[in-house]
Ligand SMILES: O=c1[nH]cnc2c1ncn2[C@@H]1O[C@H](CO)[C@@H](O)[C@H]1O
């Protein structure tokens with residue numbers, strides 16, 4: 227009997243890491259290396275850290291964020307924001323962010339942070355943006371020297387409980403051709419509806435600029451509805467609660483409510499962050515995460531990290547969890563990645579070139595690897611009979 231090699235369905239961890247990935251939802255202040263938090267605290271005299279051993283501190287972030295509530299999860303950011311108050315600290319954190327993402331196979335990322343949270347050391351909003359941009363450019367250059375190509379755009383976030391959103395929107399607009407590609411609002415969702423910031427969103431629309439809104443994470447459909455129909459968001463940060471408007475009947479047929487239909491029909495990108503959702507209680511497990519159904523129903527779903535430090539994750543880890551939970555193949559990974567690139571805030575030509583010249587060739591190379599696999603031994607596996 228002759229044996230035939232079939233292409234492997236499931237990507238290996240190594241292939242997942244090498245696959246080109248696109249990241250649209252990652253917080254700069256949620257992605258520091260634990261050792262960097264310790265260094266920066268020492269340099270700046272910040273004494274509030276719960277531990278000064280990098281390994282223990284990393285674990286502390288993970289466990290403290292694993293609280294089942296968005297509010298408790300967000301409390302952990304006081305320590306990262308606490309050590310990001312100088313120009314040097316911001317440059318370093320942004321540089322390492324670019325290097326870490328690039329080493330993980332991310333080719334395009336939009337990384338967000340709230341400039342208003344980095345003024346305690348006397349920096350101006352403009353100085354904060356320029357420091358972060360400088361760090362991203364340095365990180366891109368260093369990554370290239372290490373053989374990894376990555377491009378990073380910044381998203382400026384306004385905090386939803388504060389009242390500076392118009393000012394931050396203006397800042398995003400002022401730097402739009404200088405490293406900033408869009409705007410966002412973040413922070414606790416319950417009690418702070420996006421409509422509190424209508425003036426900022428209306429301003430950005432008049433400027434033909436782009437924005438995403440954290441909505442449908444801790445709070446359900448009304449928040450998503452407001453973000454889209456009152457505020458005009460281009461994308462939804464999380465948006466995972468759209469599942470509340472989808473009914474799967476016992477016979478397996480699916481019924482979409484008006485809002486879910488709108489989101490799918492208009493191809494509204496969902497910036498899904500599975501690990502983060504497990505920690506804040508927005509989803510019970512990877513296997514039960516709505517991403518499985520949303521992918522099957524062809525929503526414009528994307529995979530994201532949210533906060534790599536608090537969730538002890540990376541793009542590769544997120545995909546590993548999904549591959550394990552749903553049996554995703556390289557084709558599924560490519561689908562999520564192309565969705566991400568289509569939904570990016572950079573110009574159309576650049577998105578298209580990224581898809582056609584970077585992402586698709588990258589996946590094609592990985593998908594063909596099995597063809598060139600060497601067998602372990604050159605001798606026949608069983609002695610010829612007779
Ligand atoms: O998942 C999230 N939902 C809402 N807000 C968040 C999330 N992750 C981080 N932040 C908030 O965004 C700020 C700027 O980066 C962070 O300081 C944190 O307060």
Ligand SMILES: [Zn+2]
Pocket residue numbers: 251253412440463532
């Ligand atoms: Zn987020």
